[in-house]
Amino acid sequence: MVADTKTGAPSAAGLAPELSFVKMMTDTDGRWERHGDYVIWTGNRKADEPGYVLHEWLDKGVLPIPHRNDKPILHRIAKGTPYHVSHLFGFWIAHDVDAVWLESVKDGASYYALMVGGSAGKPAETVLQFVCPKCAAPFGRETFDSAKKGYAQFLDHALERVRAFNADAKARTCPKCGAMHPYSYGFYSTADTADERTARLAA
């Protein structure tokens, strides 16, 4: 006997295990979800909106991952590699586990998924930092215990960091070259202040 479902398989009421779940790249709320072995974000951009651009920080500088090709892109972000997604979050993060970036284009719109995980109990630590746009020096590094505090707390904490960063010109000054970092922005555009909104659009 086969039941039909358009989403994940339902589990029986009570103590039965969850069989599966779904997360849609067509969703417009852009929420992160920690569920099972992965932290997952999905989102999309219309053809007339600037696409999200994944950047990785390397010793040699900043590497933008090509985007908006007519073919999908499946890219592994190796654990420990600082990365930033312009227009999505205005700082750099690194995990103690790999992440996977997927972009697919359909009818001119871009659809994205970011999947962080693959190893039990991880991401357990998430590093948040900023990178100077003039000399590529990382600064303001902080490690968050996402195993103990939870990934949802990290998202809230990141916004607190952004607000403190934006409010303190000294914190935004590159310790290596003295350039002033522009205003930053958090994970969710719905929480943006006017300055954060401007920074997100300009990224």
Next chain:
Amino acid sequence: MLYSDVYVKEPIDKIAEDWDFMRDNVISKFFGFRPVGDNVYGIRAITHESQKTLGVEKHTPMDLAKNRRNFEIGPQGVVQVARTPLTLHVTRVGTPHRTEFLFGYWHINDKDEIIIPLPPTATQPGHLVIVMGHPKENETDRIAWYCEKCNSLVFMRELITGTEGFTRFFQWEHAVVREYNSDPRNRVCWNCGHQHEAGYTAFPSRDTPEERESRMKW
């Protein structure tokens, strides 16, 4: 762009090997399953209209049929689950799951498995991307057959992929399917006596006549 002053000067291909698993010169590495870092990846092209041409026409080895269905087993029995383009379907650890015409058994792993159908483009067919955690230590993969009448477990084998390595999976899969098919008694339900179809591997070009007949049915 904010960081354009500090972009790496060299082309990405010179810095990051295999930076895009779906590029034309890389994708064939993922037609089976390939462990890379913390995850195991697989990419399948959706090129067949139905199961009838699987293993007959020249395609890549594990191409999918558009008319395939996908199933999971839970406490309420077998459930058909959708594969919607641009939707991540995450099969949780321990859930028996199966894709019709692709592999004729139930796969059970100790890691979550993310399955993402991608739509066709102007120059490419649709694809299915699979991402699952790389098994470690005593974590396993299992191949099983359940009774289609009463859902009882009929036959099962286990590989400790955490220590044996996931690269052994398909060699082991082939051996398990052949073992199951080798004796009709393996395919009789201990609970209700129902006789089951033969199993088949993920490689239609290797099918015996009995396996091919079975692939066309379930």
